[in-house]
Amino acid sequence: MSRVVCDMAMSVDGFVAGPNQSLRNPIGENAENRLHGWMFEDSEAHAEAIAAIVDAGAFIMGRNMFSPGRGEWDLDWKGWWGDEPPYHGPVFVLTHHAREPIPMEGGTTFHFVTDGIDAALALAREAAGERDVSIAGGASTVNQYLAAGHIDELRLHVTPVILGRGERLFDGVGDIDLEPAGPVTGDSRVTHTRYRVVR
Template sequence: MSQVRVHNFAVSLDGFGTGEGQSRETPFGHAGERLHEWFVGTQFFQSGDGLPGGTQGVDNAFAAQHEPGIGAEIMGANKFGPPGWQDDADWTGWWGPNPPFHTPVFVLTHRPRPSVEMEGGTTFHFVDATPADVLAQARAAAGDADVRLGGGATVIREFLKAGLVDYMHVAVVPIVLGRGVRLWDEQESLEQNFDIQSVSSPSGVTHLSFVRR
């Protein structure tokens, strides 16, 4: 059976995966881009944008694991858009006409709408379902490939509580946000279900890998 994988999910030292005050102009609220500066600076990201250069080493090695073997993605409503995007029939996400997913993407929302086909092989499907039910849909779409769980923090928490995550990479960024949406809430004794490894990067980021036992 295909695996459920989380890649490059960044949290602050105090565990927040996004800041407070999300809007069209600030997808990560008051956190801005600080959670993802390490990722944007990698050779993997820069080459995807057609830019030369970028850092290599530990950060780049983790960043590059994001793409291989993925056949579908699941994301929460607040990753797809800011509060109230369901009222805008023209909203198709933050990423422009050619989103970076290039697979079917299942957006969890209590207000489903018709699927939207984008350039580059991305099709957004909007579903109101439990983690297990949406995972079944994503696995059917992914075929023999894995399913990436894209976030945000609330969705990852729900899948962890349901025991549906096989691999998770969390990048702990050396900033303190103080408010927002935390990843670790209600995850007491999570370490009992995973083998955990930690790798430090010269950028100051600590990469945590969780592999289900």
């Protein structure tokens, strides 16, 4: 069966987005470059970690990661990632509002799942076959899957900043033992760590 993995760029104090996320600040105020700058400005140095983030057979994300809107859908909105999103596979979006699938260029299709995290995971596992399922974010979605014991491998990309507020990873997930799943790598911009969840 496929593994369930999760990559998150995180501040030293455990935030994966700043406060007040919006259309203008999708990662929240004063956070985007400090959490994700290494992906864009040093992408060659971190090519392996970046490739691993989208190397899954299917993806799951929360509504708030897919869209700045809330409530009923603005059907013109097709995600943050332009015509050809980097997923190149099925992406299951958790939402309370049904919507038809959106096929994009390059093999990404956004599917909208209204019956919860277990249903989304079952669909993603089926779509992924032998490949990994990736929980793409945001914090609330990852925390729900962690608390439910569904995540096998957690890859934290820790950047040298204390954000102080925002969306906190690990809120409410309880007490979980981890073990390293590989060596720590990185440079002055980011530290890549990989942990297996111990059951």
